Amino acid sequence: MEWFKKIMYGRYGGDSLSGALIVLSFILLIISNVLPKALWFVVIVAYIPTVICVFRIFSRNIYKRQMENYKFLKIKNTMRNSLRRKLNKLKDLKTHKYFTCTNCKQSLRVPRGQGKISITCPKCKNTFKGKS
Ligand SMILES: [Zn+2]
Structure with missing residues (x-):
């Protein structure tokens, strides 16, 4: 694992946003499998979040990546709270x-x-x- 530590030295690594990007890629790949052949480009689109995720993990601009993650978590929490409120209303x-x-x-x-x-x-x- 020494080599891995060496590669990752000074780099940002994984976070919640990167995890979400991988999940998004996965979902898009599943969708692209059931779509008609005319929509082949969805496969390419599906890999874009993964590419962004890899870029973020190896990024050296740690501050910028932290701010991205912070914004992502803020949006995620807002969405979760609004969904919870709607569910309570329905209940x-x-x-x-x-x-x-x-x-x-x-x-x-x-x-x-x-x-x-x-x-x-x-x-x-x-x-x-x-x-x-
Ligand atoms: Zn009032």
């Missing part, structure tokens, strides 16, 4: 109703079956009427 759609504040667009959750109610936004104190 309690039977027991709760969702309203959007007419003033600040804040999403508000109200228990169902209360008839006509006036809803006060906890964020901006705006009051509006709704049927739960």
Whole structure:
């Protein structure tokens, strides 16, 4: 393993973004297998994330690669949180109703079956009427 250490010295190595790029390549390769022959170029496109991944692992610009990974993780977390929120919304759609504040667009959750109610936004104190 000495030779490997020597090669990797001063280089960035792997991170979450590189891992995600490999997964993306893999998915694209699977897709390209089931696509019609006319879409042959998808195979080439499928290898692009792998090439980027290898470039990143051997890159010496560690700061730049860290910033890329940081941005990637930020986007990933935003997407995960938004998905989680949507799933939670779906889960309690039977027991709760969702309203959007007419003033600040804040999403508000109200228990169902209360008839006509006036809803006060906890964020901006705006009051509006709704049927739960
Ligand atoms: Zn509001």
